Amino acid sequence: MDYRYAMDWVYIEDISKFIDKEVEIRGWLFNKRSGGGIKFLLIRDGTGIIQGVATENGTEPESFSLIDELNQEGSIIVKGKVREDSRAPAGYELAIHSIQVVHNQEGYPLTPKHHGVDFLLQNRHLWIRSKKQWTVLRIRAEIIKGAEDYLWERGFLKMDAPIFTPSACEGTTTLFEVDYFGEPVYLSQSGQLYNEATCMAFGKVYCFGPTFRAEKSKTRRHLTEFWMLEPEMAYAHLDDAIKLAEGMVDYVVHRVLDKRKREFETLERDTTHLESIRAPFPCIRYEEAVKRVNELGKSMEFGEDFGAPEETALAESFDSPFMVTHFPQGVKAFYMRKEPGDTGATLSFDLLAPEGYGEIIGGGEREFSVEKLKDEIKKRDLPKDAFGWYLDLRKYGSVPHSGFGLGIERMVAWICGIKHIRQTIPFPRMLGRVYP
Ligand code: 4AD
Numbered sequence: 252m253d254y255r256y257a258m259d260w261v262y263i264e265d266i267s268k269f270i271d272k273e274v275e276i277r278g279w280l281f282n283k284r285s286g287g288g289i290k291f292l293l294i295r296d297g298t299g300i301i302q303g304v305a306t307e308n309g310t311e312p313e314s315f316s317l318i319d320e321l322n323q324e325g326s327i328i329v330k331g332k333v334r335e336d337s338r339a340p341a342g343y344e345l346a347i348h349s350i351q352v353v354h355n356q357e358g359y360p361l362t363p364k365h366h367g368v369d370f371l372l373q374n375r376h377l378w379i380r381s382k383k384q385w386t387v388l389r390i391r392a393e394i395i396k397g398a399e400d401y402l403w404e405r406g407f408l409k410m411d412a413p414i415f416t417p418s419a420c421e422g423t424t425t426l427f428e429v430d431y432f433g434e435p436v437y438l439s440q441s442g443q444l445y446n447e448a449t450c451m452a453f454g455k456v457y458c459f460g461p462t463f464r465a466e467k468s469k470t471r472r473h474l475t476e477f478w479m480l481e482p483e484m485a486y487a488h489l490d491d492a493i494k495l496a497e498g499m500v501d502y503v504v505h506r507v508l509d510k511r512k513r514e515f516e517t518l519e520r521d522t523t524h525l526e527s528i529r530a531p532f533p534c535i536r537y538e539e540a541v542k543r544v545n546e547l548g549k550s551m552e553f554g555e556d557f558g559a560p561e562e563t564a565l566a567e568s569f570d571s572p573f574m575v576t577h578f579p580q581g582v583k584a585f586y587m588r589k590e591p592g593d594t595g596a597t598l599s600f601d602l603l604a605p606e607g608y609g610e611i612i613g614g615g616e617r618e619f620s621v622e623k624l625k626d627e628i629k630k631r632d633l634p635k636d637a638f639g640w641y642l643d644l645r646k647y648g649s650v651p652h653s654g655f656g657l658g659i660e661r662m663v664a665w666i667c668g669i670k671h672i673r674q675t676i677p678f679p680r681m682l683g684r685v686y687p
């Protein structure tokens with residue numbers, strides 16, 4: 252049999268290869284209905300949903316009658332013949348011959364009726380089986396694979412960064428402290444500082460892992476645990492990081508649209524914006540962005556970071572992803588290289604998604620002078636000893652280097668058209684939520 256694992260059952264996502272063949276599907280009952288002596292089962296197996304049709308003549312009598320007792324999310328093994336049928340939801344259906352019940356139960360909490368979001372989050376371990384959540388998380392997986400492939404194809408090596416860290420990368424106000432055998436250490440806010448070490452050893456690297464920020468406000472853009480993909484390149488400037496970032500976003504968007512067409516249909520996502528994306532993206536300096544925000548009727552002073560409403564307004568005023576560059580020192584981290592000529596700006600950039608989504612990537616060029624870096628660490632009152640190794644990178648063969656971090660959940664929210672970031676990760680961690 253032409254099948255990848257030589258298993259004795261098939262997956263719904265491959266069903267088109269089995270037209271007019273007898274197959275076995277192993278899955279769960281998604282929903283059922285009956286009419287005119289015919290019983291319709293929606294069966295899901297993790298890779299898709301197929302409609303099964305049971306009839307008195309075509310289905311083994313015992314199986315036909317047990318369908319009445321089958322409940323939502325009961326696990327079943329179904330045998331039948333695959334038929335092409337344009338009326339069926341996915342273009343195929345299964346003429347059911349027999350059903351074996353693996354586990355049937357009553358009272359699945361998430362019925363097809365409407366539930367409130369707190370209840371759904373409390374049952375997140377089950378909610379991920381529902382159609383929309385399942386669809387979003389499949390797109391998420393494709394986004395991650397696409398972004399990693401993009402980097403691998405360009406010679407980047409994946410170098411994992413540690414999670415327990417002795418120092419802060421992104422400011423000290425959002426650190427999670429952990430007791431490390433009596434010593435305080437912090438959960439990583441970003442793998443960047445370690446990428447800077449590995450890129451001096453391997454040239455082009457990236458890390459991908461969970462990152463942590465003790466965000467004490469509830470917003471639709473913030474999680475306390477989120478996943479970041481962070482490339483870093485030696486001998487690279489701000490422009491190189493920008494090119495890599497926009498190329499990656501362009502590549503990932505088109506690849507996901509291509510590979511996950513059906514998922515976008517399920518989400519009823521209007522993909523017009525996404526389809527028209529082409530790098531290079533518009534790029535404005537911070538000062539211009541501030542001006543624009545004020546013209547859009549929001550008020551913002553030069554020197555401030557964008558607040559949520561300002562970021563939204565700015566991101567609504569573009570219909571393609573865009574970049575804001577050269578943020579002032581005051582709103583960026585200690586490691587940012589200063590713009591030559593004492594402008595007070597840094598060689599930094601954010602990439603923002605349109606439709607009001609806002610920042611999905613932050614990055615820039617890193618300071619490579621040991622003296623300037625020492626000054627900055629002192630100015631910001633950061634613990635000098637914890638950065639000894641980091642300063643070493645500037646003492647031994649220091650070179651210009653640049654990189655960025657892509658927030659996976661922000662990217663998923665934008666691509667899927669999801670309002671709140673909590674639906675873009677299997678198990679969201681937010682202020683007030685660590686269950687399940
Ligand atoms: O802009 P950030 O803070 O940049 C860094 O951490 C750099 N050290 C990355 C680097 O240059 N290697 O975070 C990068 C991205 C943001 O653009 C955003 O997409 C995401 O991480 N992000 C969050 N996503 C969800 N919840 C949060 N609390 C987030 N904070 C940042």
Ligand code: MG
Nearest residue numbers: 601610612613
């Ligand atoms: Mg940022």
